[in-house]
Amino acid sequence: MTGTSKPARKRRTALLAASALIGGALGAGGMMQGTAVAAPACTVDYQVMNDWGSGFTASVTVTNNASSTLNNWRVEWDYATSGQKAGQAWNATVSQDGTHVTASAPSWNSTLAAGGSANFGFNGVHSGSNPKPTTFKLNGTTCNVDVEDPDIPDEPDDPDDPDNPQPGDRVDNPYAGAQVYVNPDWSEQAAESGGEAIADQPTAVWLDRISAIESGSAGENTMGLRDHLDAALEQGADVLQMVTYNLPGRDCAALASQGELGPDEIDRYKNEFIDPIAEIVGDPKYADLRIVNIVEIDSLPNLVTNVSGRPTATENCDEMLANGNYVKGVGYNLATLGQFDNVYNYIDIGHHGWLGWDDNFGASADLLFEAANAEGATPDDVAGFAANVANYGALKEPHFTINDSVNGTSVRQSKWVDWNRYVDEQSYAQAFRQEAVRAGFDSDVGVIIDTSRNGWGGPERPTAPAAKTTVDAFVDNSRVDRRVHTGNWCNQAGAGLGERPKAAPASGIDAYAWIKPPGESDGSSEDIPNDEGKRADEMCNPEYEGNVRNGNSMSGALPNAPVSGHWFQEQFEELLRNAYPPID
Missing domain, CATH: 3.20.20.40 (1, 4-beta cellobiohydrolase)
Incomplete structure (x- = not known):
């Protein structure tokens, strides 16, 4: 959703803008401003190792040039022709939709440290020519293109540019180009239960009763909402998914999912459930994390x-x-x-x-x-x-x-x-x-x-x-x-x-x-x-x-x-x- 007129959002935007002005004034008042150094945030080296006319073997090396670790890395590119198809892969899971190819990290090698590299390969087929892709993205960031070092202050990007959304900007689709939070509670349980191959998939955090806000959802899970939000920041995630599920008289047509609040306890729902969630979510430290x-x-x-x-x-x-x-x-x-x-x-x-x-x-x-x-x-x-x-x-x-x-x-x-x-x-x-x-x-x-x-x-x-x-x-x-x-x-x-x-x-x-x-x-x-x-x-x-x-x-x-x-x-x-x- 872009362009909202909600008064509360206007107030919050004004506060953030005021903070930015204060920071800018301090910088102009004598703090030394660094000179941004142009460098690629990531590089991808795509090599065709062998081409026999109708098929080929490719080797791809991706390097994280940023100053922070990247979890659950994902490389994407588009082929120039519909006849180019990526096939059997190693060291990554490779899928293709039309001409668009996605290579996702294996669960055993899903982390790219700052300055670290990962290599994967695949066998492919092609009909006609087999040109190399020209543009690659690592978790939504375009690689092999000089960008400003995010650790050195420089002129801010245009916050109103819809083609260059910044962290915390309101976007139309929160999932687009985003790394989604992997819930450690579920991931660990899934891996221990025979699901190692899918334990790195993102799942939602369920808030299904008041105590779950602090102590975790049903079963053996122990992480509360703030724990999950902090873990999402540590993962470098862009999106955390949560389910708010505790209405008075919940699920009136079933018994298995009925909840703790009686039909008339709307005030408890507001004051003891939604308001505490809002207090946590509204912490400025999470402002750049999209919460679905x-x-x-x-x-x-x-x-x-x-x-x-x-x-x-x-x-x-x-x-x-x-x-x-x-x-x-x-x-x-x-x-x-x-x-x-x-x-x-x-x-x-x-x-x-x-x-x-x-x-x-x-x-x-x-x-x-x-x-x-x-x-x-x-x-x-x-x-x-x-x-x-x-x-x-x-x-x-x-x-x-x-x-x-x-x-x-x-x-x-x-x-x-x-x-x-x-x-x-x-x-x-x-x-x-x-x-x-x-x-x-x-x-x-x-x-x-x-x-x-x-x-x-x-x-x-x-x-x-x-x-x-x-x-x-x-x-x-x-x-x-x-x-x-x-x-x-x-x-x-x-x-x-x-x-x-x-x-x-x-x-x-x-x-x-x-x-x-x-x-x-x-x-x-x-x-x-x-x-x-x-x-x-x-x-x-x-x-x-x-x-x-x-x-x-x-x-x-x-x-x-x-x-x-x-x-x-x-x-x-x-x-x-x-x-x-x-x-x-």
């Missing part, structure tokens, strides 16, 4: 789908609609944390199997806009929306679309699609973004899609469209989402890790992100003593035969799960086995 705030999942959509007049209604959701505390809480969250230029608020929009029907879609966008204007919030406080958080909807269904038909019968009439307008998360997210703009949100909003558990790989993944015999057989045998029903959400059997976190992967999509840390349970089928307000939920029982919210289908849940947010080893191992794309 995923706002209260599983809340506002419930006020559309699970209230009186719907067969899916619950008494708890009727109560939350009547007292208005979901709308008030989300509005207060947006306004309070949105006062900081470095905070990017993303409101939860459920998933396509929840809000994709005509009677849910527009009504949800309108309700979100109402919340974005409550308790002092404005749409300027909203950077975008978060889809599929802690859920399993396939990112893309590769073998059929909503426009397909079988013998004249639309796939919308299949039991699986059930008249929904969408068959996967990306098409839903892109469409919801447009609907949100219609409802009144700014046109530059984006969407994050949680891909932590929606890969659906493994041997059960279809590799081609099924025969068009009947519409149900075609859809059921073509879809990669192997759940029993799109309404199933608890510890789903057969699920796998999805797309790895990635910035700006598609139009309107700010990022694929791992918001739900893989391996953390969705909930238990039996009451397990805890101090987090979480209870057993039938949807977490593999023997449960369902309710109206999942079409009276089997739950599809794995057995023996712990309380939500706690480590579930059996699920983690299954996510690794069924990852798509597969784990190298």
Whole structure:
């Protein structure tokens, strides 16, 4: 989001500008100003070691010329022709999208010390010519180009130049060109549990109760919010992702994720949860760190789908609609944390199997806009929306679309699609973004899609469209989402890790992100003593035969799960086995 008119942001910008003026006056008053020395911040040496006409071997050496250590290094370049393809690699993970190539550090050699170098290579193919790339970037910084030494004072860059954003500047997409914080609590657990290959992936920090602000989220984690922010600075990260998740009467349509605050405790939510978070986030030492705030999942959509007049209604959701505390809480969250230029608020929009029907879609966008204007919030406080958080909807269904038909019968009439307008998360997210703009949100909003558990790989993944015999057989045998029903959400059997976190992967999509840390349970089928307000939920029982919210289908849940947010080893191992794309 660029160009905000929030008064609080204006006040903060004025203070920062005043500080800059004071510093400039001191310099002009007699402190010696250094002369900036031009030097590349990084260098990349790309060599074709062998070329046999249709294929080649490349060796790439990257050097960090900056004065600080760089973690989780990433080198990017573009080929000049579409016929150039990077292939099997060593000492890095190399992927290609069109002509754009990304080489990511291996987990065992992910740090580039100041002045340090790393070498990797790959085998490639080409049709026609094979020119060397001309421009390289290291974690978003252009290499082989003279730049001013950041350790020597010089004339400041133009803060209003949109093509040269400075640390702390408000940007349209906080993920673009950014290094995202890797949560050490999750990373260590994942590595110890057999996930060394993916332990360097960034995941979100969950603030799911008041005590989590100081002592960490559920389970064995011990780091509080300030600990994570400090660790992000140490990592040299540009972005930290957090989930604020503690509304009064939280998740009114389920039991596994209900929380510590009663339906009427809106004042405690404001004073004891959001305000202390704001106090920490507002520390000037974090001003250059972009903080992505995923706002209260599983809340506002419930006020559309699970209230009186719907067969899916619950008494708890009727109560939350009547007292208005979901709308008030989300509005207060947006306004309070949105006062900081470095905070990017993303409101939860459920998933396509929840809000994709005509009677849910527009009504949800309108309700979100109402919340974005409550308790002092404005749409300027909203950077975008978060889809599929802690859920399993396939990112893309590769073998059929909503426009397909079988013998004249639309796939919308299949039991699986059930008249929904969408068959996967990306098409839903892109469409919801447009609907949100219609409802009144700014046109530059984006969407994050949680891909932590929606890969659906493994041997059960279809590799081609099924025969068009009947519409149900075609859809059921073509879809990669192997759940029993799109309404199933608890510890789903057969699920796998999805797309790895990635910035700006598609139009309107700010990022694929791992918001739900893989391996953390969705909930238990039996009451397990805890101090987090979480209870057993039938949807977490593999023997449960369902309710109206999942079409009276089997739950599809794995057995023996712990309380939500706690480590579930059996699920983690299954996510690794069924990852798509597969784990190298």
